[in-house]
Amino acid sequence: MKNNITEHGLDLIANHLSTRIKGLKFPAEVSKIYYSLPQTNSYSMYDIQTVAEKIAVHMVMVGYIPIIQLEELPESVAGQINLNDSKYVYIKLDKQRFIEHKYTAVELVAIIAHELSHKFLWIHGFKDTSSKIEYVTDACAVYVGFGDYLYQASDRDVSEFLPDGTIRTVNHRLGYLEKWQVAYLRNKFFNMDLPYKYYKERAASVSAEESKSTTSYWEGFLILLIVAMVIFIILAYIFG
Secondary structure, three states, X not given: OOOOOOHHHHHHHHHHHHHHOOOOOOOOOOHHHHOOOXXXXXXXXXXXXXXXXXHHHHOOOOOOEEEEEEEOOOOOOOEEEXXXXXXXXXXXXXXXXXXXXXXXXXXXXXXHHXXXXXXXXXXXXXXXXXXXXXXXXXXXXHHHHHHHHHHHHOOEEEEEEOOOOOEEEEEEOOOOOOHHHHHHHXXXXXXXXXXXXXXXXXXXXXXXXXXXXXXXXXHHHHHHHHHHHHHHHHHHHHHO
């Protein structure tokens, strides 16, 4: 998701997290959890529940029990969590997208890790429920070792078959931080050397093209409108 967070802003988020969450160290990658899911996308509720429990254990959420539920969610929402002081952590995934296997194993881990990061932050005193906390939550998921999942899920091209037999490519974007921002935080937290600047420049280029496309659309619309008005005036003059 596009945002205006700079490197300095990411530094502030990272330092805030590191200061508030002391004494807990996590590995840069958590590959075993990924292999808990079938790689064919034909996962069951049992598979998802097992992964959620493993993520909670990895995040040292002792005594907390994640419970996955399937419900209808808005198209722009990948997952939801109920935040309170209960030991039972209810996480909602979209029922239709789950049934149709719209998400890959990597994306499901990224979604659940993000939602459980909300609870992780809640346990550690971050009780802000405003939209701003979403960026901190993504950063937290990177901090506890799920950055590779967020990195892969943040930008993926998918081929879809249409009823008329044609194929279109759709870009799936999950998460609140952009790909380059996830890479930047992984570098900061784990002394890695990911090419975040490349993805930052790529994102800026795509944004410029989209802006140009939008501008061209409105320019074309205005030209057609002017032409239509001129034709209307001429016809009104002729037949008036």
